[in-house]
Amino acid sequence: MSEVLVECVPNVSEGRNLTVIERLAEAVRAVDGVWLLDVDPDPDHNRTVLTYVGHPQAVIEAAVRLAAEAARLIDLNRHEGVHPRIGALDVLPFVPLEGITLDGCVEIAVAAGQAIWQRCAIPIYFYGAAARRPDRVSLPAIRRGQFEKLRVEALSCAERAPDLGGPALHPTAGATAVGARHPLIAFNVQLANADLATAQAIARAIRASSGGLPGVQAMGVWLASRAQAQVSTNITDFQRSPLPVVYHAIEREAEARGASVASSEIVGLVPEKALNGVRESDLKLQNFSPDKILERRLRTLRTQ
Numbered sequence: 527m528s529e530v531l532v533e534c535v536p537n538v539s540e541g542r543n544l545t546v547i548e549r550l551a552e553a554v555r556a557v558d559g560v561w562l563l564d565v566d567p568d569p570d571h572n573r574t575v576l577t578y579v580g581h582p583q584a585v586i587e588a589a590v591r592l593a594a595e596a597a598r599l600i601d602l603n604r605h606e607g608v609h610p611r612i613g614a615l616d617v618l619p620f621v622p623l624e625g626i627t628l629d630g631c632v633e634i635a636v637a638a639g640q641a642i643w644q645r646c647a648i649p650i651y652f653y654g655a656a657a658r659r660p661d662r663v664s665l666p667a668i669r670r671g672q673f674e675k676l677r678v679e680a681l682s683c684a685e686r687a688p689d690l691g692g693p694a695l696h697p698t699a700g701a702t703a704v705g706a707r708h709p710l711i712a713f714n715v716q717l718a719n720a721d722l723a724t725a726q727a728i729a730r731a732i733r734a735s736s737g738g739l740p741g742v743q744a745m746g747v748w749l750a751s752r753a754q755a756q757v758s759t760n761i762t763d764f765q766r767s768p769l770p771v772v773y774h775a776i777e778r779e780a781e782a783r784g785a786s787v788a789s790s791e792i793v794g795l796v797p798e799k800a801l802n803g804v805r806e807s808d809l810k811l812q813n814f815s816p817d818k819i820l821e822r823r824l825r826t827l828r829t830q
Contacts, residue, residue, distance in 0.1 A: 529624035532585045532634060533709075533820070534578055535794060537617040538596050539572050539605050549578060552590060553595040559584030563823045566794050570749040571758075573616070574609025575712065575794040579623060579824070582630075586638045589618055593642045597699035602673045604605060608747040609758070610669045612651075612676050613700035615642075620706050623824075631706035636716065639690050639704040639789045648696045649688035654705030665703055666735075666743060673700045682685045699758075709820070711761040711800055712793035713769060716789040720747040720785035725755035728779040731771070732757075739767040739811045754788065766798045773809045790799050795820040 540546050547567050554562050560580035567574040571739040576589060593615045600614035618638065620631040632655050639650035657663045669681065676694040679686040687693040688701055695701045717725055725746030730736050732746040741763025747756050757776050761767055777787050789812045806814055816822050 530581055531579055531824075532582055532626060532631060533621040533622040533623050534580075534585050534589060535617075535619050535621065536575070536576050536589065536615060538574050538592070538600070538613050539602060539607070539616050540596075540600050541572045541607065546617050547574050548565045549599060550574070550595055551593060553591045554578050554588045557584055557588040557591060560588045561827055563794070563820075563827075564795050564818075568609075568793070569775055570607065570747070570751050570756075572605060573611070577795050577820075579827075582626070582634050583798045585620065585822075586634060586641060589638045590641045590645055593595065593602045593646045593699075594620075596691060597648060597696065598647055601698040602700050603698060605673075608749070610666070610672050610745075612669050612673050612695075613648065613702045614696075614698070615648070615702045616700075618642075618702055618704045621709055622706075625631035628655050628706055628708065631680050635706045639702075639733055642702060642704070643691040643695070646696075647691070648699050649693070649701040650693035651701055651703045652689045652705060652706040653703050656704065656706045662689070664735075665705070666814045676701070695716075707762070711764050711769065711796050713759050713761055713790065714742060714787045714793060715757045715759070715773065715790045716749070717755045717757065717780055718786045718788040720755040720780065720783070722746060722755055723787050724780070724783050725757050727783065728757050728776055729759075731779045732759075732775045740773060741767050742772060755785075764797070769800060769804055770808060788813065792818055795823065799821070 562578045564577040596614040620634045622631050635656040651668045653665050680693045729744035729746040732738040743760040789810045
């Protein structure tokens, strides 16, 4: 493996059709110098989170091929799911792992965005550390109104136009948010005795933008396949807001509303240090295994 190692965690807007998901995964696997570590689909969100690592040029090439395949296979005009989205390849973050800084990942994000626009004609919004404007650091701000509203506003309002390409979005693949960031944790908590309004109220109470936990983004959704409400979070700073802190905050807010926590789950991979001193039973974690730990997967790769 390369001494310079970058992680990429693309989110694609398909979580139900396993044949399509496998074709998207194969687009990544086919690139030399890239290792696909995890594929995590969710039918209610209708979204799949992939995790792969590699050296910079290979990681960029895999991203472009994934964007092209997603544009070929996914039509957002027919897409339904509880998770907000603006693109077939919705989000494309680059994360520094070894031998590279966050600034280095910003350069990779810019190069990937340029290649996706040039080769796939998909407009780009830069977010996170790669954002070109302060109001686009936050991913939820870019996705406001989703594909349906953004494709109209991008044409009628310069403030909503893409950073690269456009201003018209791709008619079926939309746009892609490309960014650079530090590792985050996608952590979902399923509720018992709760409806959608309860989950949304809990999300409002705990998220940073409402004065809640620092580095926590949250939304409440209804999972039709489970007949269950969920608080879906991204923990962008797990040192300031560790997993147990987020879990217990949701638990307290749920109990205050007559609900309770049924279970929790981690989407994608999780940094090893985020689990230090944490027991699965403390978080009611479901379907968790050591293979969900990023560093463990990297150690396994190095022994192959």
